[in-house]
Amino acid sequence: MVGHGLPGQAANGQAGRAGAAASRAPAAAPPGAGQSPGAAQPDAGQAPAGAQPAGPGTLAGVGGRGGRFRPDLRPLPAWAIWLDNSSGRELLSFAAAVWNAGTSRLDVQGTRRAGTDLMDAVQRFYDPQGHLVGSAPAGTLEWDPRPGHMHWHFSVFATYRLVGPDGTVVASQKQSFCLTNSDQIDTTIPAAAWHPPYGFEPACALGQEDAQAITERLDVGWGDTYVQDLPGQAIDVTGLANGTYQLEVIANPNGRLQETNTGNNTVRRQVELVGDPGARFAIAAPYQGIDV
Numbered sequence: 001m002v003g004h005g006l007p008g009q010a011a012n013g014q015a016g017r018a019g020a021a022a023s024r025a026p027a028a029a030p031p032g033a034g035q036s037p038g039a040a041q042p043d044a045g046q047a048p049a050g051a052q053p054a055g056p057g058t059l060a061g062v063g064g065r066g067g068r069f070r071p072d073l074r075p076l077p078a079w080a081i082w083l084d085n086s087s088g089r090e091l092l093s094f095a096a097a098v099w100n101a102g103t104s105r106l107d108v109q110g111t112r113r114a115g116t117d118l119m120d121a122v123q124r125f126y127d128p129q130g131h132l133v134g135s136a137p138a139g140t141l142e143w144d145p146r147p148g149h150m151h152w153h154f155s156v157f158a159t160y161r162l163v164g165p166d167g168t169v170v171a172s173q174k175q176s177f178c179l180t181n182s183d184q185i186d187t188t189i190p191a192a193a194w195h196p197p198y199g200f201e202p203a204c205a206l207g208q209e210d211a212q213a214i215t216e217r218l219d220v221g222w223g224d225t226y227v228q229d230l231p232g233q234a235i236d237v238t239g240l241a242n243g244t245y246q247l248e249v250i251a252n253p254n255g256r257l258q259e260t261n262t263g264n265n266t267v268r269r270q271v272e273l274v275g276d277p278g279a280r281f282a283i284a285a286p287y288q289g290i291d292v
């Protein structure tokens with residue numbers, strides 16, 4: 001999320017978590033069965049009381065990988081790209097976001113593995129009316145004890161890499177994340193949540209190393225943005241030759257999370273390293289009008 005490491009910046013207090021079980025959207029065609037924009041508003045928590053959930057037909061097609069109700073994790077191109085020379089190393093700093101364009105919120109439930117700083121993760125799938133329609137194992141969550149974190153991260157949510165013209169790859173060490181709805185990306189898609197819960201402190205059990213269970217989520221239409229400006233998160237390009245590179249953001253890189261589509265999990269942005277040793281800088285080519 002933006003300002004990750006700065007707890008409190010994420011629109012806290014607005015939340016009013018919409019309880020999925022209590023959310024009942026009006027009966028409407030689920031995504032994939034007509035795609036009428038705005039027909040379904042899961043998790044909005046604002047549907048009329050007493051509205052009937054859609055019939056059993058909404059459960060058709062669930063159960064397998066790539067089922068009907070799954071998130072679709074998509075990365076946005078990196079932005080706010082610059083070369084930080086202040087530490088004596090050359091660190092390529094940037095912001096990156098992964099958002100959910102699918103038909104189910106991404107919902108990862110962690111349960112503590114006794115005697116460890118790990119939780120076993122289960123991904124749960126929901127239909128547009130908020131009904132649980134399936135689940136699958138999804139790896140682990142891990143306790144991150146570093147200052148600015150002190151919460152639970154889902155392991156291997158995204159990867160950042162800088163790819164050189166000869167295929168050289170330099171990767172960020174950052175791969176695990178506290179998942180949360182930090183940015184509205186596109187709430188015009190059919191299954192989008194209009195008022196999802198915000199804030200990573202409760203979802204990721206801030207300060208609660210002894211937490212026994214948590215649920216992290218990324219709602220449809222919403223993104224999770226991180227600014228990679230710390231050692232270990234920024235990409236260290238010290239010693240890399242000047243030239244043209246591609247800065248990659250890869251969502252769900254090891255495929256542990258089920259999605260409707262994994263063919264859109266990588267995006268690249270061209271970055272040039274230029275200048276004299278000790279005074280180099282990075283130039284990012286504009287991407288669809290984005291020039292930072």
Ligand SMILES: [Zn+2]
Nearest residue numbers: 144148149178
């Ligand atoms: Zn964190």
